[in-house]
Amino acid sequence: MHIMEGFLPTPWWQAWFAVSIPVILYGIYKMNRLVNEKREILPLLAVAGAFIFVLSSLKLPSVTGSCSHPTGTGIAAIIFGPAISAVLGTIVLIYQSLFLAHGGLTTLGANVFSMGIMGPLVAYLVYKAGMKAKLNFYAVVFLASAFGDWATYLTTSVELALAFPAGGMLTFGSFLSSFGKFAAVFAITQLPLAIMEGAVSALLFKYVVHVKSNILVEMKVIEDSVVRKLRGISA
Amino acid sequence: MSRKLELIVLAILLIFAIQFFYMSSTTDAEYGGADGEAEGVINEITDGTYKPVAEPIWKPPSGEIESLLFGLQAAIGAGIIGYFFGYYRAKKNYENKLVCKGKSKSEGDESSL
Numbered sequence: 001m002h003i004m005e006g007f008l009p010t011p012w013w014q015a016w017f018a019v020s021i022p023v024i025l026y027g028i029y030k031m032n033r034l035v036n037e038k039r040e041i042l043p044l045l046a047v048a049g050a051f052i053f054v055l056s057s058l059k060l061p062s063v064t065g066s067c068s069h070p071t072g073t074g075i076a077a078i079i080f081g082p083a084i085s086a087v088l089g090t091i092v093l094i095y096q097s098l099f100l101a102h103g104g105l106t107t108l109g110a111n112v113f114s115m116g117i118m119g120p121l122v123a124y125l126v127y128k129a130g131m132k133a134k135l136n137f138y139a140v141v142f143l144a145s146a147f148g149d150w151a152t153y154l155t156t157s158v159e160l161a162l163a164f165p166a167g168g169m170l171t172f173g174s175f176l177s178s179f180g181k182f183a184a185v186f187a188i189t190q191l192p193l194a195i196m197e198g199a200v201s202a203l204l205f206k207y208v209v210h211v212k213s214n215i216l217v218e219m220k221v222i223e224d225s226v227v228r229k230l231r232g233i234s235a
Numbered sequence: 236m237s238r239k240l241e242l243i244v245l246a247i248l249l250i251f252a253i254q255f256f257y258m259s260s261t262t263d264a265e266y267g268g269a270d271g272e273a274e275g276v277i278n279e280i281t282d283g284t285y286k287p288v289a290e291p292i293w294k295p296p297s298g299e300i301e302s303l304l305f306g307l308q309a310a311i312g313a314g315i316i317g318y319f320f321g322y323y324r325a326k327k328n329y330e331n332k333l334v335c336k337g338k339s340k341s342e343g344d345e346s347s348l
Contacts, residue, residue, distance in 0.1 A: 100305065106288060
């Protein structure tokens with residue numbers, strides 16, 4: 001989903017910075033407040049960030065014969081919400097743009113918007129909706145992470161299609177035509193990868209619930225009754 | 236602890252692994268990055284007239300160095316995850332043991348009275 005350095009013309013890369021920076025600032029504010037209130041949350045924050053580190057470094061082969069990587073932002077989005085996930089995602093994206101020439105500093109705003117904001121936001125909403133519908137907890141984590149992953153890549157396709165509409169003029173038709181082309185590259189490749197990401201995220205969540213469920217209950221991520229049910233099954 | 240979820244995840248990963256081995260041995264897919272393919276689409280839409288507005292400050296000089304840095308990224312992440320899960324696990328273990336000890340001791344006291 002990385003838009004490469006320089007591959008967004010002016011004014012698009014500035015526009016995405018304008019959208020992303022307020023969210024990152026709000027995320028930093030929220031993160032500071034959370035850490036000051038509950039110091040014991042720090043390890044979990046580190047684990048959520050580390051999960052993004054691991055998953056976004058794994059470029060996996062897909063059915064389309066090309067490689068792409070999962071985002072790993074689902075866990076952070078579910079536990080900490082989209083704003084803090086945006087901060088964690090930004091750290092990873094800066095690492096990759098500086099040391100790997102993957103993504104870039106000018107396109108950082110757009111990449112943060114897709115991987116750090118839209119993906120986590122969708123994951124968060126899917127999670128909340130799924131928990132309200134009282135579906136199986138791990139199934140909800142799976143769906144949230146998988147849809148968050150897809151949303152990230154669709155957002156990247158939107159960003160590229162806006163900047164590169166077919167024929168050079170931005171109209172609805174030319175936008176859709178370009179969007180189709182970018183989505184064809186990203187979405188199909190990402191389909192199986194999102195399923196894998198969802199599965200691995202659900203597994204990690206199982207272990208978090210197992211060793212540290214009280215903190216999740218305290219943060220109102222899951223209800224006590226759900227934890228007891230999960231433990232009852234997995235005990 | 237039931238291992239149902241682990242088995243499901245393992246099954247999903249195996250399906251993809253088998254699919255990959257099958258695909259890579261029967262087709263000549265290149266397995267290049269999707270990010271790079273998007274660059275191709277941009278060139279196609281703009282007829283190759285698009286010039287990037289910026290260049291990366293530093294590029295890994297070879298594919299090997301790039302793999303090294305990707306591996307490093309994964310290792311940092313995996314290390315942090317492993318450290319804290321180990322920490323939580325041990326903490327929970329010892330807390331449980333302390334609770335058990337406290338209980339058996341107080342019970343012992345009661346019976347001695």
